[in-house]
Amino acid sequence: MSKRNVCVVIASRANYGRAKYLMKAIKDSENLNLQLIVGASTLLERFGRAINVIRSDGFEPDRTIEYVIEGETLLTQAKSTGLGIIEIATALNDLKPDMVVTVADRFETMATAIATSYLNIPLIHLQGGEISGNLDDRVRHSITKLADYHFVATELSKKRVLQMGEEEFRVFNYGCPAMDVITHININISNEIMKKYGGVGMNVDWTEPYILVIQHPVTTSYGKGMEQISETLNACKTIKGITKIVLWPNIDAGSDDVSKGIRIFREQNKDKGFHYFKNFSPEDYIRVLNSAQCVVGNSSSIIRECAFLGVPGVIIGDRQNAREHGKNVVFAKYEKNDILAKINDQISHGRYDSDKIFGHGNAGQLIAKQLEIIDLQKQKRNAY
């Protein structure tokens, strides 16, 4: 029997964080052949050119596609989706995969989902059924209705996907593949490991306690990103005697806004113990999360990876407010004092027990196993 061609489309560094161990498992499978399309922000300097990490991990893309229209407004995000569809469709038509894997819920994911469905190629969706309380929800659920098979990350997600009318045999819960990295590496941080991120203003002692800030723009409150990040950073500033590590936000409508907020804060707050990073490899990202006293912001990794790791988190605002979560997180408003109080509470509490609601860190392999055997001919029906 010839191998099944599985085309994975990676369109952001977050995508890659999720898909990496699945890609490894596909590559290692005797029954599958990995095809790889890399596009959008993974190719951009400004977002750390994740393509370099992908290549150095041993994955060579079959196609690279630039399709981010500059501007970071809602308009350019819509147009980028359109351009992505055009070029991904051309690439898929050439590569002729037996199935296409797409991850999560953002505009780049939608481009992959549309191109794939319209070409009548079976679509494999990771991370369906989740709810975060914003525009991403629409896109995620919309992709669910286009997808042929769903590899969800939690039981509740599975229930939601089924309720939307998807057939039971199409839905698998193997947990979130982003957890896989945790079980595959040594998660201890060291200054030795982190020195590759060195550079201007980055001389952090990673063995000392630190707070980690990861705050992305929220598409439904477009235009307020600068103000929102400013509350967070000012709260952190109040906490003396501890390092603060700040990550630059994802590309997204409004990310210029959050970035601007960070830039202004940085200009006005030199030598206040803040350090700013663009990007970590998925492995080092886990290490950075794992050693934090507290992770603050709205990144989904506060809910996922930190639950598994037992790291305390403070979720700010409504980007994640409807998400399923473990005991390790508390919620705060976009308000300096509230944020400050919650961070202090969490630091006092210290580490939590590991919580496996997002899986056991072996999703990649389990998913690959399924991709070897799922029925690719069967036409999708709605269950009602």
Next chain:
Amino acid sequence: MSKRNVCVVIASRANYGRAKYLMKAIKDSENLNLQLIVGASTLLERFGRAINVIRSDGFEPDRTIEYVIEGETLLTQAKSTGLGIIEIATALNDLKPDMVVTVADRFETMATAIATSYLNIPLIHLQGGEISGNLDDRVRHSITKLADYHFVATELSKKRVLQMGEEEFRVFNYGCPAMDVITHININISNEIMKKYGGVGMNVDWTEPYILVIQHPVTTSYGKGMEQISETLNACKTIKGITKIVLWPNIDAGSDDVSKGIRIFREQNKDKGFHYFKNFSPEDYIRVLNSAQCVVGNSSSIIRECAFLGVPGVIIGDRQNAREHGKNVVFAKYEKNDILAKINDQISHGRYDSDKIFGHGNAGQLIAKQLEIIDLQKQKRNAY
């Protein structure tokens, strides 16, 4: 209070058939202002340039957008969707409507749905919740998950939309606006009315009995269109002493295939009582349906308009096989003899009683009334 700007996007003649009386109602409303984008196959000669009908009905487009990539393959359909998103997004960003109305389930509709959602403009979807058993289903349900308000055509559709997690206050069943034309015009046909479609080989006596064939390509059985239409036409050919009216298919992946089948049949069957038409105005289309002894093929109007009108129909193949339907239709396989038998049965039976499962022919006005008052601020939540 200033008027609400309602932007209707029309991307095929079928779209216009559905939306026309809603557009009239919006135009007549004191609280609404109609904006109009016309694109895709409505601008193409080969599909009868519906734009001309739209203009002669008194609607002047704010934008016309060419976005059909030639080829009529799955690939070009996907790419057309991408191009549509790019240019519709630019147009919407300029026109700044308070809401956008999109109709049904095809690739052009998806382009509108994506552009609108990504711009954070409330999306109004007509015809959600239906099931036809093919790729259109995915697209339709996918659009449902993007839309803010749903104007469905039947109770069963409403149930499905709710089950997919849409909030109850967002779903309205006023019936299908395509029915509206029936209640707004004199539906009697005459040669006088039809002479405007005159031309080579078109001298039909419309007061005599005829069978009407409307068969579109089926995206999930791409590549078989020529063979499928051939079975139908050969079945019709067997029935002597009755005129056969054939409509050219919609633009779609595979429509070249169906068109080719018709062309070949036409060449080989001159003077066999077959007549071929590209397009009718929505009004004349109703008249042509209403006077048919039997309507054969897979057009959704066999299920909808014909149910209301009580015209017997034979649905061929699986394009509509899961659709809710009235007593007026029977189903046949893609097989000459089966088709022939079913047509004969239906002609013997004669007209059915009018069935209002798709509404009472006043949907346009009822929908417009709702558009005046629906809450456009309220963020969408999933009901579970």
Next chain:
Amino acid sequence: MSKRNVCVVIASRANYGRAKYLMKAIKDSENLNLQLIVGASTLLERFGRAINVIRSDGFEPDRTIEYVIEGETLLTQAKSTGLGIIEIATALNDLKPDMVVTVADRFETMATAIATSYLNIPLIHLQGGEISGNLDDRVRHSITKLADYHFVATELSKKRVLQMGEEEFRVFNYGCPAMDVITHININISNEIMKKYGGVGMNVDWTEPYILVIQHPVTTSYGKGMEQISETLNACKTIKGITKIVLWPNIDAGSDDVSKGIRIFREQNKDKGFHYFKNFSPEDYIRVLNSAQCVVGNSSSIIRECAFLGVPGVIIGDRQNAREHGKNVVFAKYEKNDILAKINDQISHGRYDSDKIFGHGNAGQLIAKQLEIIDLQKQKRNAY
């Protein structure tokens, strides 16, 4: 030394007719490696899918790109150019050729020229410096100013390219590569050879005398194509006792118009000795030209191939009116009687002597030899 990668972009059947023997020579060269992109109308059923001929000649494309936006208006032609640039750029960025070859003067050629120049890849242009008296001239000269090396077809063309400021060492006159086919094949026609084009209404006896009509739309008189072709066809109809072979036009703004004119004429003139063909292989096209009593229309092959072959031609209208030409052609207005008189004159005259103003039929090999050695580093300067 590693081979030089030469990427040839073929975007119409005419392109292929010109480039075929160059492609063969590149493939056969020990110092060159052929890369092939095939796109636009070569992929379309309606234009005879030249891709099939290309493949059966043993050339396998590295990329196929659909970029014709449907409509055949000036607008869609402009937009197709834009889409072509986007996707050709992506392909070239992937294939990383050492140089790119583009042919002639149409919108697809411009797409290749822009994508290539902007990527800083040396651009090789065939057929520069010619003048035909319409929009094509602008495009052709515009491409000349983008190109690095020019392989022109006549001495006069060379003079014009130099006058536009191109450096002398960049311009070569090896004649037109479209002539090459003539010297590489047996140019005698036979019914045996032509039977592969058989089908409805095509039973021509190719050994009997015939007139050949090849009339393309003229972009500068957009909208008059139907009327223009009608004059030609009616002139031909007057000439009794001789077969008339009509070729469907190229894809172009306005080609729907010419096609429509042909369709209407065909409907009204059955059994008048007219036969219609979509496409011939380049070889059979030469045979069809060579055996014609007279070739009528505005195809550039009347001027080129027919000069070499000595076949009488009647050029109608202004599409070619400024072109350099041999003794074998006379010019007629878009007027039935004038056309008729000129055809009769030419049939009376009979064959002309072979004229080598467009080369000796070995351009492909001579060009390939140059491509092996041209300086690809040297920055272009203007000669003044």
Next chain:
Amino acid sequence: MSKRNVCVVIASRANYGRAKYLMKAIKDSENLNLQLIVGASTLLERFGRAINVIRSDGFEPDRTIEYVIEGETLLTQAKSTGLGIIEIATALNDLKPDMVVTVADRFETMATAIATSYLNIPLIHLQGGEISGNLDDRVRHSITKLADYHFVATELSKKRVLQMGEEEFRVFNYGCPAMDVITHININISNEIMKKYGGVGMNVDWTEPYILVIQHPVTTSYGKGMEQISETLNACKTIKGITKIVLWPNIDAGSDDVSKGIRIFREQNKDKGFHYFKNFSPEDYIRVLNSAQCVVGNSSSIIRECAFLGVPGVIIGDRQNAREHGKNVVFAKYEKNDILAKINDQISHGRYDSDKIFGHGNAGQLIAKQLEIIDLQKQKRNAY
């Protein structure tokens, strides 16, 4: 007689600097009506959103079009051109201008030129016939061959345009419209005027002597921008006791590179008398040029505006090396010591006499007068 619709397409802040007084003259004309399309980098925050200046000058765009694909590589520049063509064509098809004005030589200009020519709309080109010795030359001359009328800036440029075969009556030398601003405003600088650019690190005393640095990326030496700007900045650093004003570069392939060079230098050289600005209004830009002791870099304004103003300039590298220039400039290599020597020479020399080789500062009005009367029907011919 109805007014002629003149559509001006502005796609960069430099475009606007050139076209502003022509736009004013068109707006003021009784025989012309201004249509305005604004796109590309004029809409981007990162390039100072020139759209805001345009609006505050009283020009309201008919269309705004985002078409910059992010990445600033040769590839994304090519793709941006393609996207620009698509959307500009749609806009022009809607606006139906009698002619379109495009400025200069960059990729955004090419997009306008192609869309306009392909739509058969007369194209008016400003700044043709110049030579700068890089890729821009190809694009500029290529546009010349597409354009119907040429408004060149110098006699030498006129000669070149004619030599390329353009007809004499199509070429006008009224000088460069960028000079117009100089004659329409009070060109004296003051801290009062400049305080609107205030902000972090920008407290310049504009009445004190300063050196001005304006260095753009050079497309033909792509990848070396960082190194090149670094030589310049280090040369300036050596000159003590004088303020250095640095402008961020234009959007272009490689501009990330130059920007990065500036950023790194800035980080390492705080408090060394350097100040960085994103953008000035065209008026203030003239004031900033006029008061400089010396202007250093490769901006064309060193050659143009500074010639008129009599400000000493040092041109670095080959971006402008073939350009016609006045006595006010000297040339330096990309080498710190050479640059330093030339700057010192020029500061010692002091101001030059005003040189009018680029016109008298009334081009806008003279061009507008011509646009009222040029023949828009006459088909373009090549003069040989």
